[in-house]
Amino acid sequence: xTIARRMLPLTAALMAILVQPFSAAFACTRVLWNENRxxxxxxxxxxxPVSTEPVITVLPRGIAHDGGTFAGQRIESNNPARxxxxxxxxxxxxxxxGTADGINEKGVAMHLLYFIPTDFGVRDxxxxxxQAALWGQFVLDNAASVEESLALxxxxxxxxxxxxxxxATVHLAIEDATGDSAIIEYIPGGKKTIYHSRDxxxxxxxxxxxxxxxxxxxxxxxxxxxxxxxxxxTDAKDRFIRADYYRQWLPEPKNTREAVAAILAIARxxxxxxxxxxxxxxxxxxxxxxxxxxxxxxxxxFEFTTAPNVIWTTLSNFDLSEGRPxxxxxxxxxxxxxxxxxxxxxxxxxx
Numbered sequence: 001x002t003i004a005r006r007m008l009p010l011t012a013a014l015m016a017i018l019v020q021p022f023s024a025a026f027a028c029t030r031v032l033w034n035e036n037r038x039x040x041x042x043x044x045x046x047x048x049p050v051s052t053e054p055v056i057t058v059l060p061r062g063i064a065h066d067g068g069t070f071a072g073q074r075i076e077s078n079n080p081a082r083x084x085x086x087x088x089x090x091x092x093x094x095x096x097x098g099t100a101d102g103i104n105e106k107g108v109a110m111h112l113l114y115f116i117p118t119d120f121g122v123r124d125x126x127x128x129x130x131q132a133a134l135w136g137q138f139v140l141d142n143a144a145s146v147e148e149s150l151a152l153x154x155x156x157x158x159x160x161x162x163x164x165x166x167x168a169t170v171h172l173a174i175e176d177a178t179g180d181s182a183i184i185e186y187i188p189g190g191k192k193t194i195y196h197s198r199d200x201x202x203x204x205x206x207x208x209x210x211x212x213x214x215x216x217x218x219x220x221x222x223x224x225x226x227x228x229x230x231x232x233x234t235d236a237k238d239r240f241i242r243a244d245y246y247r248q249w250l251p252e253p254k255n256t257r258e259a260v261a262a263i264l265a266i267a268r269x270x271x272x273x274x275x276x277x278x279x280x281x282x283x284x285x286x287x288x289x290x291x292x293x294x295x296x297x298x299x300x301x302f303e304f305t306t307a308p309n310v311i312w313t314t315l316s317n318f319d320l321s322e323g324r325p326x327x328x329x330x331x332x333x334x335x336x337x338x339x340x341x342x343x344x345x346x347x348x349x350x351x
Contacts, residue, residue, distance in 0.1 A: 027285065028113040029239050029270045031247055032201040034179030038253050039296030042175055044101060047272045049285040052094045056302060056329045058315075058344060060088045062322030065351065067130035070161045071097040072350060081128035081156050082152035085141035089312070090300045090321030092291065095163050096350045098133020099140075105296045105315050106144040107177030110136035116206050118169035120158045121190015127157040132168035134351060139174055146180040150194060153184065173203045175181055177295040183191065183209050202244045206238035211259065212240050221245050234277075239270040256294060260301055263292045264310070289331070302331055303343045309337035317341040 027047035034040045042342070046052060052286045068080020072341065084287065091102030094112075103109040112135065130138055135158050143149035161168045171185040183195040183203055195209050197243065204212065215237055230245050231238035253259035271287035278285045292301040298315040311331060318327060325346035329336075 004344070010207070010218075010290075022146060023337070024197075026168055026175075027205050027234065027236060027239070027272060028111075029243055029267065030111045030113060030173050030203040031243050031263060031266050031270075032173075032175050032179075032181055032252060033247065033259070034175070034181065034198055034201065036250070036252055036259065037053050037189060038108075038256065038259055039294060040175065040177055040179045041259050041263045041292065041294055041296075042109055042111075043267040043290065043292040044113070044208060045099065045267050045271050045290050046092075046288045047197060048286055052100070052288060053096060054100075054289060054331060055093045055096070055343075056300070056313075056331055057091065057093050057099070057349060058090050058313075058318050058327040059085060059141075059349075060318075060319075060320045060322060060324040060326065061085055063141070063326070065134060065137065067128065067134050067156070067159075069351075070131045070133065071095070071163060075131060075161060076129040076159055078123075078125045079128050081130040081134075081138065087141060087144070088315065088318070089137075089140040090315055090318075091137065091140065092289075092302065093349070093351070094133060097161075097163060098131070098135075098168075098351050100133075101135045101291050102136065102140055102293060103298060103300060103315070104140040104143075105298060105320060108140060108143050108145065109175050109293050109295055110139050110266060111173045111192065111203075112136050112170045113203060114169060114205050115171035115185060116169050117188055117208065118186050119172065119188045119190050120160055120186050123159070127155060128265045128310070129159045130156045131161045131249050132158045132170055133161060135172055136174075137351070139172075140283070144176075144194070145178070146174050146176045146182050149174050150182055150184075150196065158186065171203075171209075175295065185209060185307060201247060202240050204240045204243070207237070213238065216241060219245075221248055224249070234272045242269045256297065256299075260292050260294060264303070269291065274305075304331060305333075309334075311336050311338065311340045313341045313344070 068076035327344035
């Protein structure tokens with residue numbers, strides 16, 4: 001099967017490439033809703049100046065992965081991480097070389113977001129090396145909770161990789177169906193920092209998460225009205241405040257439909273419009289797609305910013321037994337809408 005590749009608006013893509021290095025070009029937002037009585041829901045935006053070539057992929061149990069290869073090339077021969085998946089998952093892949101977002105059958109979800117200061121440190125060959133585009137997939141394949149995820153991640157070292165000038169400077173958000181949450185960052189000097197609390201619901205990009213929390217503490221929205229000023233630009237600090245502001249006021253959902261709509265409403269509010277200015281004058285980027293996950297029911301929702309429809313499927317719709325084929329769906333099809341379980345087809349993956 002050949003997956004058609006989709007490009008974002010050409011002018012914005014070319015401007016982003018020509019005006020500045022890729023390392024300063026990206027963003028994203030993650031919003032976790034774990035304090036309602038119905039379930040646990042999470043949403044994220046993928047903000048990129050060019051297509052990340054997303055493919056929605058269902059991975060059964062028993063898939064072998066090699067954390068020492070990237071895009072078909074061996075990047076680590078000295079103690080690479082190798083494993084066989086314990087749990088099935090549904091993910092969105094990036095450049096066919098790893099995964100940026102997804103949930104496993106145990107209700108653990110992960111999201112890779114851009115974080116420019118990322119420094120995975122000097123290679124420690126005592127720990128298995130894991131190319132960064134598989135950092136989140138390692139969690140989905142092996143962990144049944146946030147606690148278990150953190151314990152497993154203590155035993156590996158993420159490795160920096162590069163795709164056509166795009167470095168995998170990322171940080172990782174994890175949550176589970178109980179509402180637990182963790183954010184992991186590697187800051188300059190290779191220092192690993194873990195923020196573990198169900199209260200850590202918002203994540204954007206740099207500065208580091210502790211600095212984002214300190215900035216959030218400057219705002220009090222307890223008696224907010226429609227006149228209350230909130231930051232409105234696309235900077236990561238602005239999106240962090242805005243996402244948390246609207247999350248704070250979410251009404252109790254009557255059903256899953258309302259809950260997913262609520263998460264997507266915030267994701268859309270903090271999305272980056274087409275042609276929005278980036279870090280440097282004349283540099284542009286925008287939101288490529290959004291996802292929402294119902295962790296309680298293991299349902300995965302996806303929407304392109306250039307398509308009018310939301311699509312979704314539930315992990316229980318698939319046979320995740322070892323030996324079953326990998327299933328994929330190219331979401332870049334304007335005719336796709338609603339439950340797309342029947343649209344998935346068998347294929348192979350490169351990660």
